[in-house]
Amino acid sequence: MRVLTGLLGAIVEAWSELRVHRTRVLLSLIGVAVAVAAITGVVAVGGVLEQSLTESNERYGGRPALLTVSVMNADGSGSPDADTMDAALARLASRYGIRYHSRVLQDQLSLTTPRGVVQSQLFAVEPDYPTMHRLRTTMGRMPSQADETHLAPSVVIDDNTWKLLGSPPIATHPTVDLVGEQPVTAVVVGVQRSDCDQCYSVTMLYDQYLKLGAPSLGGSPPTWEAWVPPKHAQALKLRFSADLSAEFGGGWNVQVSRTDYAAAGGGYDPLLPLKLGVGGIAGLVLLLGALGLLNISLVTVRYRIREIGIRRSFGATAGRVFFSVMMESVVATVAAGFIGVIVAIIVLKNPLSDSLIARTVQDVPPFPVSAAILGLVVSTAVGALAGLLPALVAVRVKPIDAIRY
Secondary structure, three states: OHHHHHHHHHHHHHHHHHHHOHHHHHHHHHHHHHHHHHHHHHHHHHHHHHHHHHHHHHHHHOOOOEEEEEEEEOOOOOOOOHHHHHHHHHHHHHHOOOOEEEEEEEEEEEEEEOOEEEEEEEEEEOOOHHHHOOOOOOEEOOOOHHHHHOOOOEEEEEHHHHHHOOOOOHHHOOEEEEEOOOOEEEEEEEEEOOOOOOOOEEEEEHHHHHHOOOOOOOOOOOEEEEEOOHHHHHHHHHHHHHHHHHHHOOOEEEEEEEOOOOOOOOOOOOOHHHHHHHHHHHHHHHHHHHHHHHHHHHHHHHHOHHHHHHHHHOOOOHHHHHHHHHHHHHHHHHHHHHHHHHHHHHHHOOHHHHHHHOOOOOOOOOOOHHHHHHHHHHHHHHHHHHHHHHHHHHHOOOHHHHHHO
């Protein structure tokens, strides 16, 4: 209880001293507040960039762990017929309890739009595919299992194609003509964000693609993707290969590979360069803020030598003087750190900043509590470190010399 009382007394005393010298304190702490705001902001922006990189990796390679299976002739000329392949993959998914899996086919086709015919990338997938690859629509929805019963295929187009169609509302059920061996009119049920300025894409259900007689220009054989627990990925990879090789026989080449961004394994973190870069910037900002505060604190102590000598002559112990001078720095930097965190939150969470920083992020993370805590911890540590040397200087002051100063 006595220790707590002494601590509270030192804090109150430090705050009173700061109020007396508020102009000097304000000038000295502007840099600290800016440094803490910068550190907090850098950590928060780093979280958004990390989320953006993760989403980008998962869109292309799938969520960890994603296994891709392909079965082809020994000479690579073709794959088993669709019914045989589908039956084998269904048994494989049931045997190992694979909840999310999808057949995937990438192809090329032509689209007829009001502005002419354009070449588009075709993705024929199953309903689990958007979950496995973190795909979302900016408007409308992704194709579902219920769409397989519709006579006209349901497709999701990218926003570039949507603009070529005249940007019609999805609620009006716009259509697009797929030109190939068999022209088909498809109903647009959703719009995705485009990957580039001059590229076009169409996503549809795999079964609808087969029913339409493959209205394409010819593409690669289909593959099968399975989303499995990362800790079982290697074992399942070997089991998939062994089971399919035994089922199809020696005339077929079975390839099972892990394609997600975390496939490197061995403890390697693909986001490590980003984290190191963010940490380096934050450390540099912290160092500059700490050096500035230390310089100002040393100058301040030199101007307060007479005051410190008088306090020592009235019985203040060296420990009390040391703790008092250090607490002044700590209390001031904590207040500055709190202000810096608030400034960082206001700057980064306003709509304009959100649109600039997180425009490509689907699941925008909230302002990380860890960044706010880090800002307050850093401000406290900076205050303690910056107050240590001035406190040591204050303790070494001799009362009689200080009064004569």
